[in-house]
Amino acid sequence: MSSTHADNETIIGRDEIDNIEAILSITNTDVDEVEHIVKDNSDAIFTWDYTLARPQLRKLYEKAKVGQWNATTDLPWDTEVELDEVVTRDQAAFSAGLSPDHYDGTVVEKWGDKEWLEFGIDQRRWTLSQFLHGEQGALLCTAKITETVPWYDAKLYAATQVVDEARHVEVFNRYIEEKLGGGFQVNAHLRMLLDDIINDSRWDMTYLGMQVMVEGLALAAFGFMHQMTEEPLLKQMLRYVMSDEARHVAFGVLSLREVYEGMTDAEMKDRQEFAFEAAVRMRDRFLSQEVWEKHGVNPRDVVPLILRDPTRELFQQMLFSKIVPNCKKLGLLDRNESWLRRRFEEMGVIQFEDWEDTGSEYIKFELGAEISN
Numbered sequence: 001m002s003s004t005h006a007d008n009e010t011i012i013g014r015d016e017i018d019n020i021e022a023i024l025s026i027t028n029t030d031v032d033e034v035e036h037i038v039k040d041n042s043d044a045i046f047t048w049d050y051t052l053a054r055p056q057l058r059k060l061y062e063k064a065k066v067g068q069w070n071a072t073t074d075l076p077w078d079t080e081v082e083l084d085e086v087v088t089r090d091q092a093a094f095s096a097g098l099s100p101d102h103y104d105g106t107v108v109e110k111w112g113d114k115e116w117l118e119f120g121i122d123q124r125r126w127t128l129s130q131f132l133h134g135e136q137g138a139l140l141c142t143a144k145i146t147e148t149v150p151w152y153d154a155k156l157y158a159a160t161q162v163v164d165e166a167r168h169v170e171v172f173n174r175y176i177e178e179k180l181g182g183g184f185q186v187n188a189h190l191r192m193l194l195d196d197i198i199n200d201s202r203w204d205m206t207y208l209g210m211q212v213m214v215e216g217l218a219l220a221a222f223g224f225m226h227q228m229t230e231e232p233l234l235k236q237m238l239r240y241v242m243s244d245e246a247r248h249v250a251f252g253v254l255s256l257r258e259v260y261e262g263m264t265d266a267e268m269k270d271r272q273e274f275a276f277e278a279a280v281r282m283r284d285r286f287l288s289q290e291v292w293e294k295h296g297v298n299p300r301d302v303v304p305l306i307l308r309d310p311t312r313e314l315f316q317q318m319l320f321s322k323i324v325p326n327c328k329k330l331g332l333l334d335r336n337e338s339w340l341r342r343r344f345e346e347m348g349v350i351q352f353e354d355w356e357d358t359g360s361e362y363i364k365f366e367l368g369a370e371i372s373n
């Protein structure tokens with residue numbers, strides 16, 4: 001390990017990435033919380049330079065203006081969602097990829113179809129709830145970027161993303177309330193990450209945490225769910241959200257590329273550590289510990305098995321299929337003796353490094369285009 005980087009204990013609060021006890025000890029202790037306050041330490045920056053300096057960002061801005069959609073009128077909200085049926089059909093594909101036999105020897109072994117279905121329904125409510133909370137994180141982060149980024153073209157683009165994120169919060173919340181009968185509170189790992197992103201005073205860290213890491217993961221996760229689900233409203237909703245989300249990730253990649261090219265090794269070290277922290281927090285949250293607890297299962301009994309479930313492993317790796325090539329494009333993988341590359345190797349996700357990065361791929365996600373993922 002490069003001597004300049006902090007150790008795991010300092011970055012993620014534990015030595016071993018897979019220390020299950022440490023992961024599960026982080027829980028949301030205030031599930032009735034309505035308001036959550038985070039200190040925003042950034043400066044708001046005016047620019048008096050209104051010249052067009054970054055044509056790629058201006059192109060994104062133009063794309064965003066014509067790519068707007070109306071959540072109220074463009075989605076088939078009158079679709080009847082038969083939850084039992086839909087979850088049964090989709091469950092094998094994406095209820096965290098769980099394979100019941102794998103859990104023999106635990107309390108879950110006795111579960112029949114009814115228990116697995118109830119778990120699957122809550123798993124879906126939980127998953128979409130975390131998307132909702134993440135979308136609100138994106139809403140706040142993008143409002144923050146509008147203030148803090150020193151470039152005129154980026155301020156214009158970021159303002160369009162604020163509207164996009166408002167729409168995403170709107171659709172996920174409406175779907176959860178109207179079609180799923182309610183959701184779950186924010187997962188503690190996700191909230192820690194969102195807090196860290198908002199809290200950081202350096203404007204590029206908002207981009208790195210949100211546009212590259214959180215939204216990179218979201219784009220992959222939405223793509224996975226879009227491909228797997230047969231529920232027509234959810235499928236269309238995800239398709240619409242992805243058309244915006246790909247643009248958002250491109251905004252991060254195109255902006256940070258310029259910034260990171262000029263950074264010193266010491267500055268890049270901080271960015272590499274932050275990217276690693278974000279990757280681990282997002283992986284931790286996908287253990288969905290709150291759903292197990294609600295169904296009377298101690299997550300400590302099943303999480304070691306989840307981590308070794310081959311179907312789940314594939315899903316978990318796929319979540320990083322956008323993040324890794326984008327980090328490579330930004331120079332994050334290989335600066336400072338490839339420190340982040342080695343972390344991603346340990347997490348088993350480095351195989352995506354040569355996949356297309358979103359800085360060029362985003363146009364393929366525009367509405368009307370056929371997408372393969």
Ligand SMILES: [Fe+2]
Nearest residue numbers: 135138165168
């Ligand atoms: Fe979003």
Ligand SMILES: [Fe+2]
Nearest residue numbers: 138215245248
């Ligand atoms: Fe977004």
